[in-house]
Amino acid sequence: MNAIPPPLGIVCELTHRCPLQCPYCSNPLELARAGAELGTDAWLRVLDEAAALGVLHVHFSGGEPTARKDLPDLVRRASANGLYTNLITAGVLLDAAAIDRLKAAGIDHIQLSFQDVIAESADRIAGLAGAHERKLAVAKAIRQAGLPLTLNFVVHRHNAERVPEMLALAESLGAARTEIAHVQYYGWGLVNRAALLPSRAQLEFTLQVVQEARARLAEKMVIDYVVPDYYAQRPKACMGGWGRREMVITPTGKAMPCHAADSLLGFEFPSVTDTPLADIWSNAPAFRRFRGTDWMPEPCRSCDRREIDWGGCRCQAFAMTGDAARTDPACALSPDHALMLAVAEGRPEAAPAFVYRRIGHAPASVSAEPVPAEATV
Amino acid sequence: MNKAVSETVVPTFPPGVKFRFDSVRNAWVLLAPERLFMPDEQAVEILKLVDGVRKISEIIDILAARFADTPRDVIATDVSAMLHELAAKGALRL
Numbered sequence: 001m002n003a004i005p006p007p008l009g010i011v012c013e014l015t016h017r018c019p020l021q022c023p024y025c026s027n028p029l030e031l032a033r034a035g036a037e038l039g040t041d042a043w044l045r046v047l048d049e050a051a052a053l054g055v056l057h058v059h060f061s062g063g064e065p066t067a068r069k070d071l072p073d074l075v076r077r078a079s080a081n082g083l084y085t086n087l088i089t090a091g092v093l094l095d096a097a098a099i100d101r102l103k104a105a106g107i108d109h110i111q112l113s114f115q116d117v118i119a120e121s122a123d124r125i126a127g128l129a130g131a132h133e134r135k136l137a138v139a140k141a142i143r144q145a146g147l148p149l150t151l152n153f154v155v156h157r158h159n160a161e162r163v164p165e166m167l168a169l170a171e172s173l174g175a176a177r178t179e180i181a182h183v184q185y186y187g188w189g190l191v192n193r194a195a196l197l198p199s200r201a202q203l204e205f206t207l208q209v210v211q212e213a214r215a216r217l218a219e220k221m222v223i224d225y226v227v228p229d230y231y232a233q234r235p236k237a238c239m240g241g242w243g244r245r246e247m248v249i250t251p252t253g254k255a256m257p258c259h260a261a262d263s264l265l266g267f268e269f270p271s272v273t274d275t276p277l278a279d280i281w282s283n284a285p286a287f288r289r290f291r292g293t294d295w296m297p298e299p300c301r302s303c304d305r306r307e308i309d310w311g312g313c314r315c316q317a318f319a320m321t322g323d324a325a326r327t328d329p330a331c332a333l334s335p336d337h338a339l340m341l342a343v344a345e346g347r348p349e350a351a352p353a354f355v356y357r358r359i360g361h362a363p364a365s366v367s368a369e370p371v372p373a374e375a376t377v
Numbered sequence: 378m379n380k381a382v383s384e385t386v387v388p389t390f391p392p393g394v395k396f397r398f399d400s401v402r403n404a405w406v407l408l409a410p411e412r413l414f415m416p417d418e419q420a421v422e423i424l425k426l427v428d429g430v431r432k433i434s435e436i437i438d439i440l441a442a443r444f445a446d447t448p449r450d451v452i453a454t455d456v457s458a459m460l461h462e463l464a465a466k467g468a469l470r471l
């Protein structure tokens with residue numbers, strides 16, 4: 001059997017704790033409690049194993065990764081191992097001193113999330129009063145420390161009109177990179193889909209604004225744009241293909257091919273506490289299950305895009321059809337594409353209230369889905 | 378894009394961009410936020426000369442001396458195209 005190329009990146013979800021409660025959080029509905037989190041030594045070992053395996057980028061994420069007191073120690077080890085260290089944070093727990101500690105530890109880049117450009121709206125989405133003001137101060141402190149900054153804006157029906165102001169804010173704060181990312185509808189985003197899904201007109205507006213800004217800001221700011229699948233003709237190559245480029249480690253040490261894979265009922269994900277990372281990557285059934293193209297059904301199997309989008313998102317196929325091994329319904333060639341269209345067409349005129357992301361707040365109707373027979377490994 | 382940037386510019390790796398050798402893949406890699414570049418052999422030779430001090434013209438001169446049977450013009454065009462391409466992707470500053 002051929003050796004499998006090593007992963008390029010690893011996402012370390014250090015904790016599910018977070019002072020914010022964004023209704024589109026990509027964390028699973030069953031959030032891990034603090035007592036169940038991996039300890040410092042376990043994470044240090046993961047970082048050593050990742051570097052030896054050939055990982056190049058490490059993303060410290062969560063939840064809110066700065067809620068972990070040992071974050072600078074983890075950054076220091078990753079950096080000493082030659083890994084590119086990226087912090088993905090909501091920022092509200094940071095101050096200038098904490099940023100200096102991270103810088104001294106060797107952090108390479110910080111990605112700071114914003115909910116909107118208007119404080120009142122931003123704080124309502126985050127479910128935390130004063131969050132926006134703090135983030136502005138933190139963005140300035142990051143730049144003052146001389147660290148490269150990405151601003152991340154998650155876009156949906158409540159803020160899509162303000163993408164021009166989002167880009168202007170990023171520019172004024174000196175961000176070298178900006179993400180304009182539509183909500184991805186799994187995890188809490190799926191629970192809140194009716195409250196968040198933009199209209200087609202909103203989507204087209206955001207795309208146009210991004211294209212104009214890219215032309216205007218070439219060589220000055222990199223702008224990444226992520227679409228929602230609901231108006232798409234072709235799916236995204238989720239994580240660059242299952243088990244192909246990335247690995248996600250949850251706060252309790254479960255290793256998964258993507259953030260949302262926890263939602264795939266009937267899957268067993270190995271733990272970094274008892275299995276070496278290299279062994280997981282090469283041999284774990286959950287990583288091999290959808291790797292490459294052998295698992296594919298038609299129409300993917302004979303499609304010339306099969307090594308471009310890898311059949312799309314397994315979690316989306318599962319969420320919409322109950323079978324993770326079907327073509328992503330986001331694809332217009334999928335026999336299930338009508339399910340996707342029906343959601344877009346059935347988008348409510350008035351947005352329902354948010355279900356905020358909180359430990360123990362998952363709606364029972366979502367967390368108690370039946371186990372489909374075909375989703376087993 | 379802005380092909381007119383003069384050869385007196387000093388190219389640098391901006392903060393957040395790292396050019397290093399990866400011993401697992403036995404290859405040079407250029408790492409940037411959410412980006413990974415695997416430069417080809419020719420690009421590696423150019424990027425190894427980016428030190429935050431040398432001007433583009435000096436990089437071209439070194440390569441022209443090393444590859445004596447290639448006209449300087451040709452090297453200059455290649456170097457400039459490669460540097461601009463990376464600058465447009467945020468991986469280099471000109």
Ligand code: SF4
Binds near residue numbers: 327331333
């Ligand atoms: S049929 Fe499959 S491989 Fe082809 S575009 Fe659709 S999802 Fe991609």
Ligand code: SF4
Binds near residue numbers: 261312314
């Ligand atoms: S394809 Fe599925 S498994 Fe992959 S990231 Fe998307 S949601 Fe996750």
